Amino acid sequence: MSAARALYPPSRQRGSSAQPVTLVDLIDRVLAGGVVVHGQITLAAADIDLVDVDLSLLIAATVKVAAR
Amino acid sequence: MTLLVYAVTGRDAVVTGTGLAGQALRSVKVGPLAAVVAAAGCSAPEQSVATLIEYEGAIERLMESGAALPMRFGSVLPDEHAVREMLERRREDLVAGLDRVRGSVELALRAQWTQSSGDLTTSAGDRSGAAYLRGRLEEENRTRRLAHALSPLADFAQATHGPAQLRPRDALQAAYLVDREHVDAFLARVGAIDRVLPDVDLVCTGPWPPYSFTAGAPV
Numbered sequence A: 001m002s003a004a005r006a007l008y009p010p011s012r013q014r015g016s017s018a019q020p021v022t023l024v025d026l027i028d029r030v031l032a033g034g035v036v037v038h039g040q041i042t043l044a045a046a047d048i049d050l051v052d053v054d055l056s057l058l059i060a061a062t063v064k065v066a067a068r
Numbered sequence B: 001m002t003l004l005v006y007a008v009t010g011r012d013a014v015v016t017g018t019g020l021a022g023q024a025l026r027s028v029k030v031g032p033l034a035a036v037v038a039a040a041g042c043s044a045p046e047q048s049v050a051t052l053i054e055y056e057g058a059i060e061r062l063m064e065s066g067a068a069l070p071m072r073f074g075s076v077l078p079d080e081h082a083v084r085e086m087l088e089r090r091r092e093d094l095v096a097g098l099d100r101v102r103g104s105v106e107l108a109l110r111a112q113w114t115q116s117s118g119d120l121t122t123s124a125g126d127r128s129g130a131a132y133l134r135g136r137l138e139e140e141n142r143t144r145r146l147a148h149a150l151s152p153l154a155d156f157a158q159a160t161h162g163p164a165q166l167r168p169r170d171a172l173q174a175a176y177l178v179d180r181e182h183v184d185a186f187l188a189r190v191g192a193i194d195r196v197l198p199d200v201d202l203v204c205t206g207p208w209p210p211y212s213f214t215a216g217a218p219v
Helices: A020-032 B049-063 B080-089 B091-101 B129-156 B180-195
Strands: A005-008 A040-043 A051-054 B003-010 B026-030 B033-039 B068-070 B104-113 B159-164 B172-179 B200-208
Touching (some): A005 B180, A020 B049, A020 B104, B003 B049, B003 B080, B003 B091, B026 B080, B033 B080, B033 B091, B049 B068, B068 B091, B104 B180, B129 B159, B129 B172, B172 B180
Antiparallel strands (some): B003 B033, B003 B068, B026 B033, B104 B172, B104 B200, B159 B172
């Protein structure tokens, strides 16, 4: 599992690594950062059908992907 | 068979274990580079928080044996040929990217106004337009002062992304690419800055794979 966690302030280190403060930073990174592949990204979310999104469109960094 | 790409590494990276849905991770190697992939299965990865955490965990494990450039979540390619083609086409950028991040981690910093400082544009008594504009000006001034107060942190980093205001309730956010050996000094400086800013709470999370530093010169 992920080892990234709250490093400062130190008092937040207690508890699981999946604290809200860490989750927000995780979501900002995995959905809006990283190397982007030129081509198609296929996304799925729990409550929508498979969606093929062309990378020329902007993909909003949200946890739930709205159906087009 | 469609492949989910997790990260780009050097060709000697140690790739073990599984990714999402228990699919085995493996390397597709081209020249000095490798793409770490796993079978995507019949549908693309579900975007649940648990899935994102699992994805992140797989990339962190890769970082234990060397530099890794994380892929944006959901990077699916149709087959191994497409993966090779990507590595070949982008060889120069990806090699430069790995050199840039080698030995470093990403640290995320968020600054939030404390509850007592709050929103300067709404004052209890005066609801005039002039008061609103004064409030906006005060907000911009204090944001600028905050950015200046954070600027020494860049001295501890290979590269800096931001600071910028990205979420309405945050004063500022920034990401720093920090050599592993300098992380403690960086955090100590965060603490020192936090202590002299009574109207701000600083939060730093990490160590993250270098999501914010994968593309050329950072902003």
